[in-house]
Amino acid sequence: MSAEPRVLGFAEADVPAALAVQVADLEAEAWPGSTPGHDPALAPRTLLLLDDEGAVAAALALLYKGIPLAGRTYRAAGLSSVVTRSALRGQGFGGRLVAAARAELAADPAVDLALFSCDRPLAPFYEAAGFAPLPGTVLVGGTPGDPLATDAPGFDKAVMAAFFTETPAADRAAFTAVRVPLHPGSVDRLW
Template sequence: MFTHRPYGRQPFSRRPTVRLLTFPEARVPAELRSQVWQLQESAWPSGAPDPGLSHDPALAPESLLLVDGARVLAALDLLIKEIGHDGGRYLARGLSCVVTDPAERGRGHGGRLVGAARAAVRESGADLGIFSCDRPLRAFYQGAGWAELPGAVLVGGTPEDPFPTDRPGFDKVVLADLCTERARSAVWAHRRIALHPGTVDRLW
């Protein structure tokens, strides 16, 4: 079992109109959700209409939005599940669909948002935050406090149909924040980590 930190508006930036909003994905207000979908489509075009939810509800998706007034500057989703690794069970959270408005890039919005996500993972009581990214983005996440797990491979998909980060054509690294002593005591580097988020969120 797990609990989320309280949802709602929080002070966030030195700019008084910029705020961090946190919602369960299913409860993102329609006017904000439409902007989030447009940003996701700009980054990963599908040509499909907004399905309303981008993630498997079983992963309890939580949306973090950086907004200026009513405009979404950057967005990401946090997912959660229990995983088995190195002889133990761990509550893991991961970043997904991290995106910044192309017109707002280079202003630090994305870095502040992924830093806030790291704080949210710690506040939630999870054992660790873990996710993969394209290798060129490694320094971006490291700048927000996430650490690379050298040689680690995340195995997504399902046990019957695995989707690993070292599959041909991928050039990904695994980043994490080990939040609890029990997570820090396990071995994660140079290991295959069975995430298996399912068929919807194949790598979170």
């Protein structure tokens, strides 16, 4: 009898080798020429959804960083490298994994918000998992000396968020229609 699909989480450095190879293969298929892995300074955590045979059906990375905005530093987490095995797309695996990521972040007392960008046509996918768009918000990634913003020419990005603070409406307002200094570095230029 086959097992039910399940979500597993690991610090990126602790992903078992056989699963790490599958994740690298999925990422190479989705983004040819990309380099697997994330900047260790962002404390990357890998979430995997395994299919009923124990193979990686979908994967994503959670990245963590403080973001100074509106007179305080928010403890932010971002979704990155969200990918589903091409043969399984459209079957709900990716949505289930993204919803699990949101639930994990909501339960983490060290996280104030989830914040990330996606291609605009994918915004409804993330909304279905509990994230909401931030109208007019621009994430400024890269570094202060070499920035990469979500409103750069040729980009069509939506900024998505979920707030887990005691004052989510006020914090959402602080992040709406502003340029957010994400600056995750030169490895994960935007998450």
